[in-house]
Amino acid sequence: MELLKQRILEEGVVISDQVLKLDGLLNHQIDPGLTMEMGREFASRFRESGVTRVITVESSGIPVAFAVAHELGVPLVFARRKKTLLADPDAYCERVPSFTKGIVTDIMVSREYIHENDRILFIDDIIANGDAARGVIKIIERSGAELVGFGVVVEKCFQAGARTIREQGIPVEALVRIRSLNDGSIQFDDNEM
Numbered sequence: 001m002e003l004l005k006q007r008i009l010e011e012g013v014v015i016s017d018q019v020l021k022l023d024g025l026l027n028h029q030i031d032p033g034l035t036m037e038m039g040r041e042f043a044s045r046f047r048e049s050g051v052t053r054v055i056t057v058e059s060s061g062i063p064v065a066f067a068v069a070h071e072l073g074v075p076l077v078f079a080r081r082k083k084t085l086l087a088d089p090d091a092y093c094e095r096v097p098s099f100t101k102g103i104v105t106d107i108m109v110s111r112e113y114i115h116e117n118d119r120i121l122f123i124d125d126i127i128a129n130g131d132a133a134r135g136v137i138k139i140i141e142r143s144g145a146e147l148v149g150f151g152v153v154v155e156k157c158f159q160a161g162a163r164t165i166r167e168q169g170i171p172v173e174a175l176v177r178i179r180s181l182n183d184g185s186i187q188f189d190d191n192e193m
Contacts, residue, residue: 001041001175004153005188007034008176014184018128018159026125026153030063038175039067042123042151045173046072049148051121053077053114055140057107057132064153065123072121077114079107079136092142094135107135109143116144126154127174130161137165154178157189 013021051072056065057079069076091108120140140147155162155174166172179189
């Protein structure tokens with residue numbers, strides 16, 4: 001998506017050779033028009049997959065996943081990172097480290113919202129090491145549902161996350177692939193996967 005690349009170049013902040021801050025686009029402030037455009041793009045890539053639910057991880061993945069679910073006309077489910085008093089005590093749960101937060105958290109999905117006959121599309125904002133993504137994938141597997149694909153807004157190609165998911169045979173679609181953040185410069189990888 002050329003518009004997304006342009007916005008990343010204009011508004012992204014390279015924190016280090018491993019971290020790109022996209023708070024103005026994805027993680028703190030949301031551009032509704034751009035988000036809906038990303039939703040349409042993912043929906044077009046996965047429309048023929050028979051998706052019955054979209055899933056994401058709280059909280060940065062929710063806006064784009066919502067746009068995709070809206071375009072596909074299916075419910076959106078998100079994995080919670082915090083237990084509440086009303087949380088399902090029998091929820092699917094996985095412990096995952098967070099690359100950007102530097103902590104380990106539990107992610108949970110109620111058994112009420114994911115079923116063995118579902119065809120699930122997993123959408124997220126950024127993939128680096130893929131720990132949270134692998135946690136969601138384990139939850140989907142344990143539910144008996146079928147994961148039809150993984151769509152990510154930004155794939156950091158220099159980290160192993162997306163590659164390890166592709167190695168599991170899961171179709172991965174990235175709207176933008178970043179090859180490098182070296183020397184404070186964003187270098188895109190335009191090779192098709």
